[in-house]
Amino acid sequence: MKKVTVVKFGGSLTKNKDAQKKFIRELAGLSKKENIILVHGGGPEINMLLEKLSIESKFVNGLRYTDEKTLEVVEMALSGKVNKMLAAELIRNGVSAVGISAKDGSTAVCSVMKKLGFVGNPVKINKKLLEVLMKNGFLPVVSSVGIDKNANAVNVNADSLATAIAVAFKAEKLVFLTDVPGVLDLAKKTIKEIKIKNIDGLIKTNVITGGMIPKINGCKSAVLKGVKNVFIIDGASGIKKMKGTVIKK
Numbered sequence: 001m002k003k004v005t006v007v008k009f010g011g012s013l014t015k016n017k018d019a020q021k022k023f024i025r026e027l028a029g030l031s032k033k034e035n036i037i038l039v040h041g042g043g044p045e046i047n048m049l050l051e052k053l054s055i056e057s058k059f060v061n062g063l064r065y066t067d068e069k070t071l072e073v074v075e076m077a078l079s080g081k082v083n084k085m086l087a088a089e090l091i092r093n094g095v096s097a098v099g100i101s102a103k104d105g106s107t108a109v110c111s112v113m114k115k116l117g118f119v120g121n122p123v124k125i126n127k128k129l130l131e132v133l134m135k136n137g138f139l140p141v142v143s144s145v146g147i148d149k150n151a152n153a154v155n156v157n158a159d160s161l162a163t164a165i166a167v168a169f170k171a172e173k174l175v176f177l178t179d180v181p182g183v184l185d186l187a188k189k190t191i192k193e194i195k196i197k198n199i200d201g202l203i204k205t206n207v208i209t210g211g212m213i214p215k216i217n218g219c220k221s222a223v224l225k226g227v228k229n230v231f232i233i234d235g236a237s238g239i240k241k242m243k244g245t246v247i248k249k
């Protein structure tokens with residue numbers, strides 16, 4: 001099989017239609033040369049749908065508290081709306097994309113973090129379904145809904161999911177596209193390269209906060225587990241330019 005690149009498209013970018021269009025076009029080009037697994041989040045779409053349905057969003061240390069009602073909305077927004085939209089856009093650009101969730105084929109089996117409700121951490125990636133798709137020329141688009149050992153759906157942080165998939169596939173490259181030009185310092189300037197030994201310090205000193213924490217921790221774990229090329233990049237300038245931060249051993 002050709003080398004695998006795992007790309008995580010930040011839900012934060014779904015608001016930026018231009019960035020999205022450009023991303024899809026560039027990814028279509030890239031998919032001719034590499035096997036790509038596209039993982040996505042969808043924070044804003046989840047919030048919008050929760051609001052429409054008058055369900056309150058609750059966060060515990062930056063992570064969404066997910067009760068049963070919220071979980072249903074998470075699935076609708078991620079696996080229903082964002083997933084199908086990204087897959088359809090890729091198809092429009094000539095790519096045989098297939099939208100699945102990480103629940104399908106038990107792709108990401110998760111342990112549940114009780115204090116957050118139905119929120120999971122991937123503990124095992126079953127590669128079979130993704131392999132079958134890629135071997136037959138399909139590009140998998142994966143929403144961040146996993147499955148627990150009792151076959152319940154669980155909400156997974158999309159950064160953690162992308163990381164776990166990249167590690168399982170011994171990916172050549174793991175790229176996070178987000179709504180900022182990489183990791184910024186306190187003066188809001190891009191830090192071009194971060195060594196993994198400096199990551200904990202950047203979190204402790206509050207340089208890295210919020211949604212950047214699971215992302216940078218994902219990068220660290222991916223680098224430690226052998227993924228050689230790990231980047232956090234500006235989704236607006238695209239996956240060709242790769243403007244942002246490289247994370248190195």
Ligand SMILES: Nc1ncnc2c1ncn2[C@@H]1O[C@H](COP(=O)(O)OP(=O)(O)OP(=O)(O)O)[C@@H](O)[C@H]1O
Nearest residue numbers: 010011012041042043178183184207208209211212
């Ligand atoms: N040092 C930092 N550099 C850059 N962004 C940072 C930093 N610290 C915190 N952030 C925040 O992290 C955000 C990116 O993470 P966020 O989870 O919001 O987006 P995403 O992961 O792309 O989308 P989603 O979670 O919906 O998939 C930035 O918009 C910024 O507000």
Ligand SMILES: [Mg+2]
Nearest residue numbers: 010041159211
């Ligand atoms: Mg995020």
